[in-house]
Amino acid sequence: MRIDIVSVIPEILKSPFSNSMIQRAINKKILEIYLHDLRKYGLGKRKKVDDYPYGGGSGMVIRIEPVYRCFHKLFSERDYDEKIFMTPDGNIFSQKYAYEFSCKKNIIILCGRYKGIDQRIRDHLISKEISIGPYVLSGGELAAAVVVEAVTRLLPGVLNNPDSMITDSFQIKSINSPPLYTRPILYKGLSVPKILVSGHHKKIKNWFYEKSILKKKIDS
Numbered sequence: 537m538r539i540d541i542v543s544v545i546p547e548i549l550k551s552p553f554s555n556s557m558i559q560r561a562i563n564k565k566i567l568e569i570y571l572h573d574l575r576k577y578g579l580g581k582r583k584k585v586d587d588y589p590y591g592g593g594s595g596m597v598i599r600i601e602p603v604y605r606c607f608h609k610l611f612s613e614r615d616y617d618e619k620i621f622m623t624p625d626g627n628i629f630s631q632k633y634a635y636e637f638s639c640k641k642n643i644i645i646l647c648g649r650y651k652g653i654d655q656r657i658r659d660h661l662i663s664k665e666i667s668i669g670p671y672v673l674s675g676g677e678l679a680a681a682v683v684v685e686a687v688t689r690l691l692p693g694v695l696n697n698p699d700s701m702i703t704d705s706f707q708i709k710s711i712n713s714p715p716l717y718t719r720p721i722l723y724k725g726l727s728v729p730k731i732l733v734s735g736h737h738k739k740i741k742n743w744f745y746e747k748s749i750l751k752k753k754i755d756s
């Protein structure tokens with residue numbers, strides 16, 4: 537899978553993508569990520585990418601020309617299955633979207649900044665608008681990083697243990713993840729439930745199942 541990300545501050549994304557899981561996917565050639573600096577496609581000597589909004593109001597708006605130039609350069613090189621705009625008023629990102637995106641070959645992600653972007657970009661160059669939750673960030677970069685991480689771990693061959701992907705609590709809607717324990721068995725008087733170290737596989741399975749249901753009831 538190839539992901540192109542267009543941003544006014546692409547540097548923000550260098551560090552999140554050099555983390556172990558995403559870097560491993562890149563090293564294994566399962567994933568390619570290319571960061572594009574929108575300013576490179578800006579207007580004039582000063583590489584201007586934004587301007588005042590028509591009709592007045594505060595804040596700056598990203599102009600269509602830099603985005604059009606950048607997108608069309610990339611469009612001339614390959615087809616994109618999805619053209620995503622990261623924006624706080626987009627569709628709330630979910631595991632369903634992560635699955636959907638993970639099945640695509642090429643996607644392009646445009647990160648918003650300033651007050652917003654010219655509506656013509658949204659109307660003609662974008663296929664999906666995505667938000668990562670009901671709060672406002674200064675730009676779409678960190679939101680894009682969230683999307684890339686959720687998508688990457690779904691790509692075949694990325695996780696060492698695909699089982700852990702299947703049992704992700706979010707992937708099985710009706711069941712939440714049970715409480716988990718590891719060594720030591722006793723720490724400062726806090727102990728691991730005896731059943732988990734009993735060796736009774738059937739009883740342990742039932743215990744996990746019951747705890748999963750129980751947690752859901754408490755949560756909801």
Ligand code: 6GU
Nearest residue numbers: 622623668671673675679
């Ligand atoms: Cl995608 N962008 C911004 N700026 N803020 C957000 C967001 C995106 N998702 C949640 N808040």
